[in-house]
Amino acid sequence: MYFEIEQQAVNSIKKAVKEFDYEIEEELKLEFPPNPELGDLASTICFAMAKKLRKSPNLVAEELVEKIEVPEVFKEVKPVGPYVNFFINYDNFSKTFLNTIDEKYGQLKKVNEKIVLEHTSANPNGPLHIGHIRNAIIGDSLTRLLKTAGRDVETQYYVNDMGRQIAMIVFGIEDLNLNIQNQAADKIDHKVGQLYFKVNEEVNENQELVSNVDAKIKAYEAGNDETLNELFEKVVNNCLTGVKETLARIHIKHDKFVWEGHFIRNGDVDKVVNELQDAGFLRENEVLYLDLIDFEIEKELVLRRSDGTSLYATRDLAYHKWKGTQGDVVLDVLGSDHKLAIEQLSKGLEIMHDKVPEVIFYEFITLPEGSMSTRKGVFISVDDLIDEAVKRAKDEINSRRLDLSDDEVDKISEEIGIGAIRFYIAKLSPEKHITFKWDDALSFERGCASIQYAHARASKLLKKSEKNISKLVIDDAWKPNENEKDLIRVLTKFTQVIEDSANKKRVHLITQYCQDLANAFNKFYKSEQVIGSPLEDTRLVLVEKSKITLKNALNLLGVSAPDKM
């Protein structure tokens, strides 16, 4: 519906512009004026026209507006300084618009584009910590956003089973007599992390052990020792089981888990090395490396160690080459510390004429004391973060509601706790560095809880009315008042916000929309009587449509919309 009104406005401008000696070069885009008093849509075309016509933008705006035939949905079009502003006629428009909103509101038309999106991909050497969660939340929110914007998205978790970390753990089990199950922790991934930490301490004290770890890496890569292979796989699967549980709790599920070892066993890694060799970009100097000096990257990319084994980058190259065959776009969510690595990798892919990934980078989350490290055992796990969030939410509910059953309290505190975490991460633009503080992350004033609260209020109201919502009809004579108009105005923006955020691949724009929508709804709720008002049915429809939009908007962020709070 929004796109249709925008189109009408654009057409009316285009038609009017024909009366001037001016060619429109680019596709006309409208924007939202900074506040509703200035209208609902605005065009900036007069700046460009002014240059060609050698008149002031303000004058052009006045002349242009005179030529514009006002389309029916608008009440008026007027020049405001250099802008041409359109005012929606809410008396006519509101009913038609609200009737277009159904459960699918926000879902845009399918576009023919398959995206392979890799996110999280944390090493399976311990539990997820709050550094990883930013990757997971950005990746998952982006997936939801892109799907809603009509793209076909497949998510992948790249499993680093061949790295030094897993070899360390296997070494700990085989040679240091450590056992995963004996570690002091509840969850299996935490047990793996504990064991990894212990092996690190041992190896740090006794550097000769490093060669034993190297031997494990080499043997696993060779792949002839069945028992060893099984042990590697068992360690990784153990850890992954715990990681998947954590992700599931914050509503994240990957379509595929792709093991890097796969690309060794199927020969893709060798093929990649050979292909680059044939292309003439490989040099040898004990190690085999990719020389990128011609591409203005001074740092060479090592593809084989002096003992012949491959490196992370080698396997990643094979993985990305394959990913390029699986979709139209390869999208990676990566910490900004990977910038150089991915640049090198992209050059490698370019040399092979393969698809180069598009990358969403995010800056680190650090603790006030400094950065986190699984190796040193210094981190806050996502499980601990969730537990704390849910606990705080529970205290909050218990202080407000005494009429709920224990089961209800548990369910709601889980929804609110998870929401607070996801919202906190999603609302910041990814290039912003975060110093983690509990109180910032877990705020229930405003923030996510107030949005969920708006939804709960809407639910309660609909239930309390005891009417058959699907049968309600909007009063033909309804002329929305200011609070109603403000709410409708925000509702119309939803599809535009989705399209815009999806094009920019920036999810934090959605959080602001959620906040705006909740604010508009809460204000309406506070100021206007619904049940018992002469406009009861009409307002109930408005409440229901707001509820749907709130729910769908929260869903883009992986946040659930409770019916009670």
Next chain:
RNA sequence: GGGCCGGUAGCCUAGUUGGAUAGGGCGUCGGACUUCUAAUCCGAAGGUCGGGGGUUCAAAUCCCCCUCGGUCCGCCA
């Protein structure tokens, strides 16, 4: 040393393809619960957009210098 990212009210932050009074939130201060849940609403105070130069009719936004913080420059991943 070089590359990349960030610095916006007491705190967190949006806006960075140049254009409307720099938009939110927290906190502070003052109001609103006999009325559909006050996790709410209304109002107010609070800004040298890190600093300095420059380009422009117009700069938080573009260019140059400086500064503070993060990060990368592994035969780690």
